[in-house]
Amino acid sequence: MTIDVAEEHRMIIDLVEKFVDNELMPLERAVMEREASGEPVSLIKEEEATLLEKCKKLGLWALDAPEPLGGAELPTTVMLAIQERLRRTVTPFIFPPDSPNLHMLMDVATPEQKEKYMRPYAQGEMKxxxxxxxxxxxxxxxxxxxxxxxxxxxxxxxxxxxxxxxxxxxxxxxxxxxxxxxxxxxxxxxxxxxxxxxxxxxxxxxxxxxxxxxxxxxxxxxxxxxxxxxxx
Ligand SMILES: Cc1cc2nc3c(=O)[nH]c(=O)nc-3n(C[C@H](O)[C@H](O)[C@H](O)COP(=O)(O)OP(=O)(O)OC[C@H]3O[C@@H](n4cnc5c(N)ncnc54)[C@H](O)[C@@H]3O)c2cc1C
The missing domain is CATH 2.40.110.10 (Butyryl-CoA Dehydrogenase, subunit A, domain 2)
Structure with missing residues (x-):
């Protein structure tokens, strides 16, 4: 799918593409071997921790969260393009935090719940x-x-x-x-x-x-x- 996006957003999409090529695709073999032996198609803790560290360094974090929460506030069209890039690999990975729950908390949580759950969730400290x-x-x-x-x-x-x-x-x-x-x-x-x-x-x-x-x-x-x- 081709989507017209602003130049700064194009750079983020390109960065995601490189992340998929360089970080996720090399893990495919291990992920598929796990599936073949009856284990879940998932990452082990060490693999996930390494990827999350790289995401933080690259700024691939809280991509559609609002800026006060440390997010990049990317529009839905750009998030779609990012999802499309992530689906080029069988390695299961999403840039944290998974946004549906974040948006629900943003919309309806009380100030106390925002402090206790939403803020650490947006920072990737809670799941x-x-x-x-x-x-x-x-x-x-x-x-x-x-x-x-x-x-x-x-x-x-x-x-x-x-x-x-x-x-x-x-x-x-x-x-x-x-x-x-x-x-x-x-x-x-x-x-x-x-x-x-x-x-x-x-x-x-x-x-x-x-x-x-x-x-x-x-x-x-x-x-x-x-x-x-x-x-x-
Ligand atoms: C990989 C995977 C992960 C999942 N993770 C979660 C999770 O984290 N949490 C969770 O709660 N569930 C989860 N689910 C369950 C999922 O959200 C659905 O409840 C489940 O797959 C049943 O699907 P369904 O609603 O399409 O089927 P059905 O309930 O059989 O519905 C069939 C169709 O009818 C429509 N429909 C049903 N009720 C109505 C209605 N009242 N009015 C109009 N249309 C209606 C549905 O939208 C659907 O298109 C997961 C499912 C999968 C496959």
Whole structure:
């Protein structure tokens, strides 16, 4: 795809292209050998750490985050061109942080949540994942069954989530649950921020996906959260 971009953005895209050629493609053999032996198509910690260090040095970091967060505020068209370059290799890599969660936090997090989660996340000091999909519902929020109810001034959450990516490496999870069944998908679903290791947040099993990725099924059992864990 050819996209008209400003000269400074063209330079970033060229830099990404070189990064793919020089840093990611040389890892393809190791990644494919892992897949052939039944392991996930993923990078090992040392490989990822080296790549992240290089990204920081090159300024390939927080590319679509706002400038006050140390980001480059690249427009969507440039991000698309960057994604296209990254997909030239089978080596799985994204420039941190993965932006959908960052943008959700930017839009709705409270000032305290921004300080605790969003800032370190934008700096690459924390990782996160998002748990929406459910067995029997897929990505359809109208069928979501995970319930959050008020009990003694807290939220108590029960339910199951499936196909959640990046669970083992995440420091916190954005978890969606139904808080008002009458409204359901039309205003009755609330997002919570759950810290890793919170009692009641159980990783039930690893799921092998086509293409070598891994996702996870979660069993949420009497997970107690305070109001401060409601996102926004
Ligand atoms: C590699 C991989 C990683 C994933 N990572 C995550 C993750 O991190 N977190 C997570 O929560 N999930 C994750 N998922 C699950 C994913 O988001 C979907 O829930 C799952 O793949 C089911 O897909 P679907 O919604 O297209 O299928 P279905 O739920 O069967 O839906 C089929 C189609 O109907 C449409 N549809 C469904 N409900 C409605 C509706 N109410 N109105 C209009 N259209 C509707 C869907 O958009 C879709 O096009 C992952 C899936 C994969 C394959």
């Amino acid at each position: 996160s994942c998002i748990a929406i999909s459910e067995p029997g519902a897929g990505g359809d929020p109208a069928q979501m069954r995970t319930r959050a109810v008020r009990e003694g001034g807290e939220w108590v959450i029960n339910g199951r989530k499936i196909w959640v990516s990046n669970v083992p490496s995440s420091d916190f999870v954005i978890l969606m649950a139904v808080t008002d069944p009458d409204k359901g998908a039309r205003g009755g679903i609330t997002a919570f921020v759950v810290d890793k290791g919170t009692a009641g947040f159980n990783v039930e099993r690893e799921i092998r996906m086509l293409g070598g990725a891994r996702t996870y099924e979660l069993a949420i059992e009497d997970l107690h959260l305070k109001d401060s864990q409601v996102l926004g």
